Amino acid sequence: MTRVRIDLFASLDGYTSAGQTPDHPMGEDWGRLTTAWAATRTFHERVFGDTSGAGTTGVDDSYAAAHFEGIGAEIMGAAMFGLHTFPDDPDWRGWWGDRPPFGTPVYVLTHTAPRPSIPMPGGTTFHFRNTAVADVLAEATEAAGGRDVRVGGGVGTARAFLRAGLVDHLHVMIAPVLLGRGARLWDDLSGLERTHKVTTEVAESGTVHVTFAR
């Protein structure tokens, strides 16, 4: 049974990263939100390709490992792919590098004209879709072949799936900082604890892991 899963980062005051620029494609506050995540051994292995065993192995790492497990397809917004960075360059292949860390079909939601799919080394293929979230989810679920579908972000894309009631498992990593700016994660989600079971756990880093699962 395919589940729809989301992992997000937020600050204690409920903000996700703000200040996206070409130099900071994930936003200027991204580093402060993801310090503990990027320090995990799993992240070192899966994203940096560092197999030396470096990185933390505690609670944060157990969530990082789960993040990469059992995913058969990914959905993300255009900004997360990097489509807005060079919107007029048909050869731009996003900012995930030559070997993106997905290894699955990745459906990029876009309001711009369709463009051809981009197969990448490592098993990732980027597809571009201008359809309703339920429709792209149906396609991704089919492609996932029984594994899970991850909605990778950004927060606007994640909230669109959450508002539509399509998400089975939401995991939020709350960094113990107060950003005071950014996109507000929790707006429109009040009462989610009535349809999903909430669990909370604190990592050695101080990161608070909150999970809503049904």
Next chain:
Amino acid sequence: MTRVRIDLFASLDGYTSAGQTPDHPMGEDWGRLTTAWAATRTFHERVFGDTSGAGTTGVDDSYAAAHFEGIGAEIMGAAMFGLHTFPDDPDWRGWWGDRPPFGTPVYVLTHTAPRPSIPMPGGTTFHFRNTAVADVLAEATEAAGGRDVRVGGGVGTARAFLRAGLVDHLHVMIAPVLLGRGARLWDDLSGLERTHKVTTEVAESGTVHVTFAR
């Protein structure tokens, strides 16, 4: 050395209780925010006067016990005393009952005309002050005689002291619910982690305890 301490309740989405009415002096959402707190053995003993040993004894209770330890004076807003409930009744003694659970001088901030202090059974005396927060803090610190001063709330009063940089120890109990309404706790407090050390801990109840201490 007197410290200024605050304990507050919030939801995951950063709201404190909304919907204050005479029937719900702390707001309609208060119960959802304080379930785990009210379930502690310390709360049963100190607020209900229940010495049977009933109540939880885990992480929540350790914070509840700390809440009542070492306080020499209290400061609260007029709404928390209950001044707005019967504003024209000079005999109204607030809604904390015949034996308020403070046992210290309590300074009630008010913009209305001064009224006489009210001594209550159990060692609590309510004083009414229409002065700047720094001035009432100086008076409360003097009265505390070396013990700590607690700013009891509500959230507007707490934030006034926080914004003024007067708080040494802020403890927030975050209930794993999304209220979607209420007063926003974190506004204006961004960067507090730069002046205060942040610690996070999860209780058996799922409550997230966040402490900012300097």
